[in-house]
Amino acid sequence: MPRWHSAMIEASTIPCSMHGRDNEAWSQADLEFHTAIINASGNWVFRQFATAIRAALLASFRLTNRASQSHDYAIARHQDVLDAIRMRRPDAARFAMEQLIGTARMELSDALRAAQLKDGPK
Numbered sequence: 001m002p003r004w005h006s007a008m009i010e011a012s013t014i015p016c017s018m019h020g021r022d023n024e025a026w027s028q029a030d031l032e033f034h035t036a037i038i039n040a041s042g043n044w045v046f047r048q049f050a051t052a053i054r055a056a057l058l059a060s061f062r063l064t065n066r067a068s069q070s071h072d073y074a075i076a077r078h079q080d081v082l083d084a085i086r087m088r089r090p091d092a093a094r095f096a097m098e099q100l101i102g103t104a105r106m107e108l109s110d111a112l113r114a115a116q117l118k119d120g121p122k
Contacts (some may be wrong), residue, residue, distance in 0.1 A: 026071075027061040033078060037085070037097075063111055064104040077103065 031054065038050040050057070065074075077100040084093035 023062060023066050026065050027058060030061040030065060030078075031058050037081070040085070060104075060108065064108045066111070073103070074100070 034057065035050055035054070038046045041047075077096060080096035081093055081100060084090075084096050
């Protein structure tokens with residue numbers, strides 16, 4: 001991977017840690033982080049996919065970031081992904097990304113379940 005790809009990914013992690021609990025700023029930074037990784041992959045299909053679903057990704061990030069129980073944990077997992085990419089360890093990067101996505105999936109599921117309970121049956 002060219003150095004500028006790594007720099008792009010690294011630069012996108014800085015706002016994540018600086019925005020604290022500002023959900024919108026964090027969500028935008030999260031989107032840029034994941035988009036930078038997709039672009040750095042060099043995979044044309046992934047890049048087209050990311051471009052097509054940026055709005056859906058941002059909506060998902062807004063929900064999961066709002067529901068996140070451990071902001072520091074999420075920042076650490078993003079850093080794990082970045083570190084593995086920087087060290088050119090694809091298996092470690094994949095594992096770190098799976099951990100990050102798994103946590104987000106659980107938190108999103110919990111948030112949706114809580115919203116359904118709050119709104120009651122329709």
